[in-house]
Amino acid sequence: MSNKAEIATAEETSGGMGLFERYLSVWVALAIIVGVALGQLAPAVPEILSRFEYAQVSIPIAILIWAMIFPMMAQIDFSAIVGVRKEPKGLAITTTVNWLIKPFTMFAIAWFFLTVVFEPWIAPQLASEYLAGAILLGAAPCTAMVFVWSYLTKGDAAYTLVQVSLNDIIMLFAFAPIVVFLLGISDIQVPWDTVLLSVILYIVIPLAAGYLTRRTLIARHGQHWYDEVFLKRIGPVTPAALIVTLVLLFAFQGEVILENPLHIALIAVPLVIQTVFIFLLAYGWARLWKVRHCIAAPGAMIGASNFFELAVAAAIALFGLQSGAALATVVGVLVEVPLMLVLVRIANRTRGAFPD
Numbered sequence: 042m043s044n045k046a047e048i049a050t051a052e053e054t055s056g057g058m059g060l061f062e063r064y065l066s067v068w069v070a071l072a073i074i075v076g077v078a079l080g081q082l083a084p085a086v087p088e089i090l091s092r093f094e095y096a097q098v099s100i101p102i103a104i105l106i107w108a109m110i111f112p113m114m115a116q117i118d119f120s121a122i123v124g125v126r127k128e129p130k131g132l133a134i135t136t137t138v139n140w141l142i143k144p145f146t147m148f149a150i151a152w153f154f155l156t157v158v159f160e161p162w163i164a165p166q167l168a169s170e171y172l173a174g175a176i177l178l179g180a181a182p183c184t185a186m187v188f189v190w191s192y193l194t195k196g197d198a199a200y201t202l203v204q205v206s207l208n209d210i211i212m213l214f215a216f217a218p219i220v221v222f223l224l225g226i227s228d229i230q231v232p233w234d235t236v237l238l239s240v241i242l243y244i245v246i247p248l249a250a251g252y253l254t255r256r257t258l259i260a261r262h263g264q265h266w267y268d269e270v271f272l273k274r275i276g277p278v279t280p281a282a283l284i285v286t287l288v289l290l291f292a293f294q295g296e297v298i299l300e301n302p303l304h305i306a307l308i309a310v311p312l313v314i315q316t317v318f319i320f321l322l323a324y325g326w327a328r329l330w331k332v333r334h335c336i337a338a339p340g341a342m343i344g345a346s347n348f349f350e351l352a353v354a355a356a357i358a359l360f361g362l363q364s365g366a367a368l369a370t371v372v373g374v375l376v377e378v379p380l381m382l383v384l385v386r387i388a389n390r391t392r393g394a395f396p397d
Contacts, residue, residue: 076291087292103242108282113188114251117198131336138344139182147179154311174369183346196339308372320345334395338388
């Protein structure tokens with residue numbers, strides 16, 4: 042299926058869930074409220090779910106993220122992946138921004154605000170812990186959620202897959218050295234099993250499932266049935282899984298959020314500035330290089346958003362569940378989804394400024 046056909050299919054599929062997409066910001070806000078309330082009113086629920094964990098990865102969250110990703114993977118024409126080599130600019134922008142710029146701008150912006158601007162309100166030791174959490178976020182570009190942002194911006198699914206896969210490979214080797222360098226210490230133990238398990242859960246499994254599903258159903262029912270019936274039926278799974286994921290995330294962290302309202306607002310400031318800056322940098326660069334919108338938008342989203350599952354797990358492993366670093370990574374989750382939805386709208390409204 043051609044790229045135009047893929048985009049058309051995505052548009053048709055999204056048309057079947059227009060209510061979700063149109064008011065997704067509202068659903069996200071409600072999910073946050075429900076999640077925090079659930080954690081306070083029914084603490085047994087997150088306590089029970091937290092038992093289902095392996096290598097510090099929550100299995101229920103992993104299943105929900107898998108549900109978010111699978112509909113996008115099922116749309117990919119895997120034969121189109123080989124065409125990525127014809128458009129290397131998108132990969133060049135993504136890798137350069139994510140690994141040579143983003144971690145260091147995150148450090149600089151977070152250090153300036155947390156230790157200088159907000160010094161009257163944050164004790165030095167706590168500011169250092171918050172900075173550590175910001176560093177963990179900055180060194181982990183997004184993986185799973187990028188497929189959602191790509192879907193909402195009508196991105197090239199095959200190209201997005203390659204962009205994310207390349208970043209995951211780099212992350213395996215670059216995450217620890219960058220974090221060690223920016224924290225200025227040499228004995229940090231990065232949870233490699235968490236990184237590897239996350240890649241398997243969020244990339245390998247849904248990728249294999251999407252490939253087998255597509256191949257089997259097209260062979261059995263034909264291309265037209267697959268595009269017009271099957272993809273439309275599974276389309277609503279992505280936003281529904283996103284909402285449930287947010288409910289559980291904030292059920293797990295609701296008490297921490299309620300106990301630190303002022304600090305959460307202060308931590309959010311540099312994270313928001315960093316997110317917008319990186320998006321505009323990558324997106325503007327792609328515009329100057331005349332990269333197609335279906336490649337430029339997801340590429341900018343990869344750098345702007347964070348692999349918060351890894352950042353939260355690493356913060357807990359390195360600094361403890363009640364640490365300032367862990368709180369900072371949770372704030373990253375809190376601000377990321379609503380902010381990324383705003384950036385999705387910006388990307389969609391500026392589609393005409395990019396080549397088709």
